[in-house]
Amino acid sequence: MHLGGHRTDGSSRKRFPFLSRLLRFVFIGKLSQVMYIRVKKLSTRLLNICVASLCKAKQLGKAEAVIVDGVRLGILPDVVTYNTLIDAYCRFVGLDAAYSILYRMKEAGISPDVITYNSLMAGATRKRLLKQSLDLFDYMLREATFNIMINGLCKNGYVDNAFGLFRNVCHAFVPRLMTYNILIDGLCKAGRLHTARGIIKELQESGPEPNAITYNIMLKFYFRSKQYDQGLQLMSEIRSKGFTFDGFAYCTVMSALIKTGRIKEANACAEQMMNNGIELDLVSYNTLMYLYCKECNFGAAFKLLDEIQKGGLECDQYTHTILISGLCKAGHIVEAQQHFNKMNSLGFSNLAALNCLIDGLCKHGRIDQAMELFEAMEIKDSITYTSLVHNLCKARRFLCASKLMLTCFRGGMRVLRCTQRAVLDGLRNSGFRNEARKLQSKIQLARMLN
Incomplete structure (x- = not known):
């Protein structure tokens, strides 16, 4: 079904001048530029404004395209984004299409909330589907309410209470995997990785089979807490079970390997990521840039810059700073200065890159030149x-x-x-x-x- 062919009158443009200007950028394919410029200020909030505006205009196809553009820029959708889509699909397409968004939420590791189920129930009621409305209400009471309570307790630091509620829930009915994942995430954020690992063992022995989201939660927190060996051991376990990593997981693993000096293994991980057909986003490219600079493989690093631009992505300040830092550490000060000048001409924030240049100049005996650069710095x-x-x-x-x-x-x-x-x-x-x-x-x- 074609979702992008509806037209709207000019009344909404008169009432919402900011949104109408924003939508004009969307319609002419300039959304990525707008989001790139304002990502630091608005981030997911801007994404949600765009999605809501397009949904009101019945441009659901373009709303989906906006989400894809946002993910490519590193702006991840949240529960508000998906709730907006669900409500629009219920109103303009059908209940089945709205249900498909619910499944996508779960795959992305985002827990539906009361608003999610209220939108679905309202959609079922409009279609006079009484049985489905009652089923949804019952499901919400059993599933969403407990998930919301457990998630809220974890976020506010009451992890023990969340764990106790979870055990009580287990006596009443069998929790779904999403409930386990919420609890595991809360335990990891509280630094209780051992307890979280125990929950996964319970799942492996008697509960629903853990999925990629379950393992990725643990993997992320192992590496964040610098427990690299445990993280790599879990990575091997994930592979043995036949799960595939997403781009985020690969980047997390590669960063950990690089930080521990395991460059050969990091290279193998990068090669596997590309062989598995993972579509690289800017975070992936920056991780690869970091890897190449650690190897002093600057030919590959500059080639990667060209690849990013040819792929339709825009390098950010971190991409350029990683390269400048690598050149300075390798003693290629002239090349680092040349690339800094190029970065500066493109209008990027340059404080981090300047700090790298100053340190590089000092370490290679050019301290007077570093002092001159320091004096010329505005910030x-x-x-x-x-x-x-x-x-x-x-x-x-x-x-x-x-x-x-x-x-x-x-x-x-x-x-x-x-x-x-x-x-x-x-x-x-x-x-x-x-x-x-x-x-x-x-x-x-x-x-x-x-």
Whole structure:
């Protein structure tokens, strides 16, 4: 069924001038540009505004396309997004189409809420499907209510209460896999990975079979808590059960492997991701860029930049910063500066890249050039000051480091305590004891004020 051919009159444009301008961008294929520019400010909220506007205009096909564009930009839909779609499908297409959205929600790991089921019940009532309305109401009481309660308790830090409620639910009826996944996610967020792993073992022995979402929840938190060995062991278990990873899981695993220095294994993981036909998004490309830079394979890194652009994606500041950081660490300072100039000409935020350049210049003996770049910077942060002060200490330029650190304190920023100690020790050991005492008193004053 073609969903994109309906027309609307001009009344909505008069009433919603912002949305009408936004929709004009959507209709001429410029949505990705709008979302890219405003992603930092609105993110999923902007996505939901677009989807709701298109659904009101009965442009459901375009609403679906907006969601796809959002995912490509790293903006993931939430329960509000899906609820908007469900309500629109109930009104303009049919109940079966609305049910298909419910299944997509579950596959994406998003729990339906009361609004989801209310929309479905309203749709069934409009079609005079009394039995389906009653079935939905019963299902909501049994499924959604407990899920909402368990999820709410976990989010507010009452994990023990959520766990107790879950055990009581088990006595009344057999929970569905979604309920298990909500509890596992809550336990992981509370740092109780061992208990969460026990729940998965229960599922494997007697409950519903765990799915890819179940394992991905555990995998994500193992790597976030730097329990890399457990994460890799779970990854092998997932593979042995025949589950396939999505792009997010592959990127999580690759990042963990790179951080632990297992570059060969990270390469194998990247190769497997591409062989499995996973469509790469910007996060995947950035992870691959990080991998290539770690290997000093800059030919592949620059080739990847071209591939991103040819694929219709827009590189973000992290893509360029990863490349600049890799070039600096490998000693290719001139190439790093050239790419920074290119990045700057494209209008990207450049503070992180500048910090990488300053550190790279210092580490390769160009500290005066780093100082010139520092003086020319309009915006500086604590990382900028800490990096430069640390490198000045390494070059035994303790008086210069002391003055720079005082400037940092006056600006209301902080320098790492280990760097403060390095400056003080350097001044004392170099015979500048009076300067060291003055600096010590100013550090103490700055600590009191902050």
